[in-house]
Amino acid sequence: MSSWQSEAEFLEHYDSRHYSGPLVSVDVAIFTLHEAQLKVLLVQRGEFPCKGRWALPGGFINMGGDADLYATARRKLKDKTGVDAPLLEQVCSLGNDARDPRGWSVTVLYMALVPWAPTAEFMESVTDARWWPVQWVDELAMAFDHAALIEAARDRLKNKTAYTVLPVHVLKRPFTLTQLQNAFELLMDTQLEKKSFRRRILNAKILEEAGEASPEGGRGRPAALYVPARGSEKHLFARVFGETA
Amino acid sequence: MSSWQSEAEFLEHYDSRHYSGPLVSVDVAIFTLHEAQLKVLLVQRGEFPCKGRWALPGGFINMGGDADLYATARRKLKDKTGVDAPLLEQVCSLGNDARDPRGWSVTVLYMALVPWAPTAEFMESVTDARWWPVQWVDELAMAFDHAALIEAARDRLKNKTAYTVLPVHVLKRPFTLTQLQNAFELLMDTQLEKKSFRRRILNAKILEEAGEASPEGGRGRPAALYVPARGSEKHLFARVFGETA
DNA sequence: GCAATAGTGTCTTTTAGACAGTATCCA
DNA sequence: TGGATACTGTCTAAAAGACACTATTGC
Structure with a gap:
């Protein structure tokens, strides 16, 4: 095609406006x-x-x-x-x-x-x-x-929620485990077992305790508060969650 | 900015050569x-x-x-x-x-x-x-x-191999389970347990039997041959493989 | 028989599902 | 005390890790 002798020479004559x-x-x-x-x-x-x-x-x-x-x-x-x-x-x-x-x-x-x-x-x-x-x-x-782009992003969100703690990013901190479970459920569009959820999250040691709060409605037992631990975003579970295989 | 009254009018005057x-x-x-x-x-x-x-x-x-x-x-x-x-x-x-x-x-x-x-x-x-x-x-x-692009693709390959049957695509068909395991090991860059591997693949019912072949070296017991079943590419395992958690 | 390859039996470990039970708050 | 919310105990089931074992071939 062209016959430049060096990359410098080539670039000197290159005009990106010719690219369309x-x-x-x-x-x-x-x-x-x-x-x-x-x-x-x-x-x-x-x-x-x-x-x-x-x-x-x-x-x-x-x-x-x-x-x-x-x-x-x-x-x-x-x-x-x-x-x-x-x-x-x-x-x-x-x-x-x-x-x-x-x-x-x-x-x-x-x-x-x-x-x-x-x-x-x-x-x-x-x-x-x-x-x-x-x-x-x-x-x-x-x-x-x-509409298709949103669906693609939505799918990715759903999939990644099943093996990460992605949903921590939609909650203001600190948050309760119940709030986190609700976030998971909304992002995955499915119901999760409370016990399984808490076991999974707590065993992974990706949250740090941050005091406790009275429940949202005013009634009920106060809940423990958590914030994500350092590096929690990178945690990958070996098994996907919420599949009643 | 502009003042076109309709999309048709806008497009009529749009010249993609002005976009750089x-x-x-x-x-x-x-x-x-x-x-x-x-x-x-x-x-x-x-x-x-x-x-x-x-x-x-x-x-x-x-x-x-x-x-x-x-x-x-x-x-x-x-x-x-x-x-x-x-x-x-x-x-x-x-x-x-x-x-x-x-x-x-x-x-x-x-x-x-x-x-x-x-x-x-x-x-x-x-x-x-x-x-x-x-x-x-x-x-x-x-x-x-x-070099960075190759690494990105390589990482994706490694990750996806851990929860799919991606490696079937690098083998000519039909193939033996040993060949498939070798492919998995090379793509994941790790060793896998033979029994766990075979159990996982066979239980998932994503392969179809296709006769048997004499072993590669000529010596040894003949191996069963398989081809991927329809839809096997879409199979997702609920658990990643090859992690000695 | 031996070497080489294919394939199995089975015990342990991990983690999710199910679901009933206990704990702590307010009115 | 009862309703509401938070949290736990514990059994079962599924699937991976470990590793020793058996099976079938050519020589």
């Missing part, structure tokens, strides 16, 4: 728990294409300011929730020539888990964004293939 | 088993940048011909191995402003597993590609961040 590739965006499925429901943050698009429809927070990479894909995702998360470094991880990438009317486009999908409380105040200042129960997504007019 | 995003490529880490070693397919780059260095098969999306990212990956796989539809799945995407000297670039990484035999003949016609034992990758002059 697909559109690239980063989208973030941000989940939280509120009012005993799993909710996802959606923004109503103010511009074409898909103006007026609901979409995941996301957009193009800022090639000047974003050091990497994770930085783009983190920026999007902070823009909409005000929250910084909770759980934020890549789910997958999706690209084809049909998902965006502007042409071949690729999105890198991230998912985030945040406790609801710290976002509440900030969210009031973000007029175009709101939390929707995930079950309602089917009913909404969704932009692009974002 | 990151370079996007798809790279495929293709693994096989040969001579009792896990090997990865690398090609020696003939062009700048990184001319002369070893790289994963990959390149830009053909926006005219590739329907989606998977199609691009599949094309790359077929170009280099002649093999079509074995195991091919997305691992992750990696993007930053440092991995390619041409500027901000994103790669979508796939991994593939193929039996060695069907690739052998085709590979002779592909002069710039060869199988390298994965342990040797550290010693090679690798292009871009491809």
Whole structure:
């Protein structure tokens, strides 16, 4: 093809404007728990294409300011929730020539888990964004293939909850084991045995005691409070949970 | 920003050439088993940048011909191995402003597993590609961040082998349980108990008997032969294997 | 018979499921 | 005392680890 003698010479003559590739965006499925429901943050698009429809927070990479894909995702998360470094991880990438009317486009999908409380105040200042129960997504007019993206993130969430302690990230700390079990149940969309749950979590030594609290309704025995121990995010159970094989 | 009245009008005036995003490529880490070693397919780059260095098969999306990212990956796989539809799945995407000297670039990484035999003949016609034992990758002059990509794919391979029957994809069919166990051990880089292995695989009912064969060395008791049953790729074990917790 | 490979019996250990039981709070 | 919530005891079941054992072949 070309006949440059060195990489330096090649790069000197390389002009990235001659490259025309697909559109690239980063989208973030941000989940939280509120009012005993799993909710996802959606923004109503103010511009074409898909103006007026609901979409995941996301957009193009800022090639000047974003050091990497994770930085783009983190920026999007902070823009909409005000929250910084909770759980934020890549789910997958999706690209084809049909998902965006502007042409071949690729999105890198991230998912985030945040406790609801710290976002509440900030969210009031973000007029175009709101939390929707995930079950309602089917009913909404969704932009692009974002309904499918949410499902992909939702699946990952469900799967990972079965062998990690991912749900600690949607609770404000400290929390009780009952609250944690509720979080697990909502993320996995299934009921769990109380005894099995507590045995599993406590035996793994991934929580630290942090006092005790009176029960939510005011009535009942006070519950022990916990915070995640250092490194608990990395704990992998050898066996998945909640399968009545 | 703009003031188009309808999506059709917006699209009519949209010119994708005004968009300047990151370079996007798809790279495929293709693994096989040969001579009792896990090997990865690398090609020696003939062009700048990184001319002369070893790289994963990959390149830009053909926006005219590739329907989606998977199609691009599949094309790359077929170009280099002649093999079509074995195991091919997305691992992750990696993007930053440092991995390619041409500027901000994103790669979508796939991994593939193929039996060695069907690739052998085709590979002779592909002069710039060869199988390298994965342990040797550290010693090679690798292009871009491809050493890191290989490690990411390798990690995924190891993890998934612990709760699926992924390794069936690197064996030519039919195979014996001993061959399958060897494949598991090479992909997981650990030793497995024979009895536990056989119990796990056979109880899961994911293999079908397919006659028997005389042992490889000519000596010894003949072994039962198996092929994967339909749907076996989707089988998920509830417990990871090979952990002496 | 021996070497080599294939395959089994069986005991222990770990951890989840089931579910009834006890503990501690408020009114 | 009773209702509500938190927490435990304990039996069973499933599946992995360990490892010695038997089975079938070629020489």
